[in-house]
Amino acid sequence: MSGTFVGMPAFPKAARDAVRDETLRGNLRHATHTIRDKRATAVAELADWQELREAGRRIKDHTLRHLDRYLVQLEESVTAAGGIVHWAADADEANRIVGELVKATGESEVVKVKSMATQEIGLNEALAAEGIHAYETDLAELIVQLGDDRPSHILVPAIHRNRGEIRDIFREKMASWGRPAPDGLTEEPADLAEAARLHLREKFLRAKVAISGANFMVAETGTLVVFESEGNGRMCLTLPETLISVVGIEKVVPTWQDLEVFLQTLPRSSTAERMNPYTSMWTGTTDGDGPRTFHLVLLDNGRTDALADDIGRQALRCIRCSACLNVCPVYERAGGHAYGSVYPGPIGAILTPQLRGTTSEIDASLPYASSLCGACYEVCPVAIDIPEVLVHLREKVAEQGGPGHRLEKAAMKAASWVMDHPAVMAAGERAALRTRALHPKRPPGAGAWTESRDLPELPEEPFRDWWRKNRT
Amino acid sequence: MRVALFVTCVNDAVYPATGVATVKLLERLGVEVDFPAGQTCCGQPQFNTGYRHETEVLVRRMGRVFEGYDHIVTPSGSCAAMVRDAYPRMARRAAAEGRDAGLGAIATSLAPRVYELTEFLVDVLGVTDVGAYFPHTVTYHPSCHGLRLLGLGDRPRRLLQAVEGLDLRELPGAEECCGFGGTFAVKNPDVSTAMGADKVRDAAATGAEVLCGADNSCLMHLGGILHRQDAPMRALHIAEILLSTKAEPHV
Numbered sequence: 001m002s003g004t005f006v007g008m009p010a011f012p013k014a015a016r017d018a019v020r021d022e023t024l025r026g027n028l029r030h031a032t033h034t035i036r037d038k039r040a041t042a043v044a045e046l047a048d049w050q051e052l053r054e055a056g057r058r059i060k061d062h063t064l065r066h067l068d069r070y071l072v073q074l075e076e077s078v079t080a081a082g083g084i085v086h087w088a089a090d091a092d093e094a095n096r097i098v099g100e101l102v103k104a105t106g107e108s109e110v111v112k113v114k115s116m117a118t119q120e121i122g123l124n125e126a127l128a129a130e131g132i133h134a135y136e137t138d139l140a141e142l143i144v145q146l147g148d149d150r151p152s153h154i155l156v157p158a159i160h161r162n163r164g165e166i167r168d169i170f171r172e173k174m175a176s177w178g179r180p181a182p183d184g185l186t187e188e189p190a191d192l193a194e195a196a197r198l199h200l201r202e203k204f205l206r207a208k209v210a211i212s213g214a215n216f217m218v219a220e221t222g223t224l225v226v227f228e229s230e231g232n233g234r235m236c237l238t239l240p241e242t243l244i245s246v247v248g249i250e251k252v253v254p255t256w257q258d259l260e261v262f263l264q265t266l267p268r269s270s271t272a273e274r275m276n277p278y279t280s281m282w283t284g285t286t287d288g289d290g291p292r293t294f295h296l297v298l299l300d301n302g303r304t305d306a307l308a309d310d311i312g313r314q315a316l317r318c319i320r321c322s323a324c325l326n327v328c329p330v331y332e333r334a335g336g337h338a339y340g341s342v343y344p345g346p347i348g349a350i351l352t353p354q355l356r357g358t359t360s361e362i363d364a365s366l367p368y369a370s371s372l373c374g375a376c377y378e379v380c381p382v383a384i385d386i387p388e389v390l391v392h393l394r395e396k397v398a399e400q401g402g403p404g405h406r407l408e409k410a411a412m413k414a415a416s417w418v419m420d421h422p423a424v425m426a427a428g429e430r431a432a433l434r435t436r437a438l439h440p441k442r443p444p445g446a447g448a449w450t451e452s453r454d455l456p457e458l459p460e461e462p463f464r465d466w467w468r469k470n471r472t
Numbered sequence: 473m474r475v476a477l478f479v480t481c482v483n484d485a486v487y488p489a490t491g492v493a494t495v496k497l498l499e500r501l502g503v504e505v506d507f508p509a510g511q512t513c514c515g516q517p518q519f520n521t522g523y524r525h526e527t528e529v530l531v532r533r534m535g536r537v538f539e540g541y542d543h544i545v546t547p548s549g550s551c552a553a554m555v556r557d558a559y560p561r562m563a564r565r566a567a568a569e570g571r572d573a574g575l576g577a578i579a580t581s582l583a584p585r586v587y588e589l590t591e592f593l594v595d596v597l598g599v600t601d602v603g604a605y606f607p608h609t610v611t612y613h614p615s616c617h618g619l620r621l622l623g624l625g626d627r628p629r630r631l632l633q634a635v636e637g638l639d640l641r642e643l644p645g646a647e648e649c650c651g652f653g654g655t656f657a658v659k660n661p662d663v664s665t666a667m668g669a670d671k672v673r674d675a676a677a678t679g680a681e682v683l684c685g686a687d688n689s690c691l692m693h694l695g696g697i698l699h700r701q702d703a704p705m706r707a708l709h710i711a712e713i714l715l716s717t718k719a720e721p722h723v
Binding site: 011012015016019020025039277310329330333334368369370371372373374375379388391392394395396397398399408409412413415416417418419420422425429432433446449451452453454455456458459461462463464466467468471 | 479481484485486487488489492495505507509510511512513515517518519520521522523524526527529530533561568612616617620622647648649651652653654655656657658659660661662663664665666667668686692693694696697699700
């Protein structure tokens, strides 16, 4: 399993299999529709939702505009509070830093709080190569890890699995990772949760080192914040002796007061809750309480490149709520794996090509993995105009050339030329309509359309000819 | 009142009946319709596929062709949205690149004068009952650009509800994209068709005979799926329903 999914086929090809997988389609449809309806209800409860959304957008934009200043302030605050800050330019550097920090403790096992940043850099695999076992403690991440699977959703990484599949994974795999699943495990949610609880408790109580991410970092105090539902995160954050947090540099906010906005918008957007069950905050180290050593690894990994793009940088406002995934009709049919990244769905389609560049086949195809319907922008709690960024990235991909795009550019240029010459366009239309009886039902070159849909019958004359005959 | 019809390239070449219906409907409501012959396409296919520079030539053409009209009416939500939403964005981008060449002026001038047909009927003419008669069960799919970029709201449905004999059925999941999405339909044909097939299934579940919309490009996609399935339902543009009367049933 690779955290970065490199070598994936382009999105259309990867999506093709998912579209035909009836179980997957059913799992995704059920899960996304349930959560999107709940989100809509939770959001509708707040009369000032649009103001909150705008406030979130402004806070994030302001912070990104002065990112250098706030990151330096954050480093000073974390250091003053007894933490140690490390800077990682890319995935390799971050993985190396974390690996060395764990080895310095003499431990070979770590427990993990669910974290997108560590998935993004493929930390578990890098640690495994160093002989360190990383145990995921979030329920969904546990399912993915036990199943030797890939996450397919930001918030619900095992969204592509149903209860029966989860029971089978627990039965078959738990024993080789630690405490086995109880005998006669059923697919009842309470039973599955209890099996995970027993399995994980053993890990929590043994672990000396924990690795987390963070939803926010507060510059003024050096405080890190994790929002979670299950409490496993809090176990990891409080029990071990050493805590290593790997966080993207865009997660900083200037002040505690800024959290007020996100404490409202993030839970409602992601889990459709008024407030998430566990909000854990930690600031450096405190004698006699919590981890004795705290390391913060600040991760760039393409973020400053995205920041340099005046349209694309809005993707860095993302608070990873996953509301855009849950409303996206493309995500619902294609599934999370087709996006070839730990960031699937609409946000993944704009974030991944910015973080990784567009040189690979999959990354170049992601900006086109959308019908531009705009549902993602509508629900985004920090108002990321995802369709705008998609079109902007399409422009970049088209400019870089590559398979199909040179031909496409020539065709688009030709189309624009014809459309700037109405007489030529009208003549072309007439020629096409005059010969319509001769047109094959599935003309060559129209395969992508006619494989599953018919073309409309062409009319006898174009509108402009009707107008000329009847109105002039 | 005199208005310019912006018929759109898809309507012109493939669905002229929609253009004809728009003209006749507006005329029936006392509007004088002009069709500036120099018009071709708003550039949406180029723009949305990532060819902004290739689109600019068409923006300039739109600016020239529709100069001097107070109202420009189009039977397409997505083409109206292109002019109203994308042109100003393009102008801002061009200006940021230091090469505006009139795009800003064109965008500023065109945006407030372009109306999608149902919006023009309800907001400018102030009518919801256009005197139509259409004795069929109909369900309405609000296409994404009309719904989200133009904010058409319930205007199309109010117009349909006022049609005599028409039995309007609510479409479950109406606000979900049909999967057309311009070049998306051919760049991602499997996902596009899966979305369309679900839309068609939901529409069929209403028991309607007609799947109505305000964008022929979406209807071309949905109609293509219906035709392939030999489904009893047909796709039809709202203009053609609104034109139909007892004396002259249009379709």
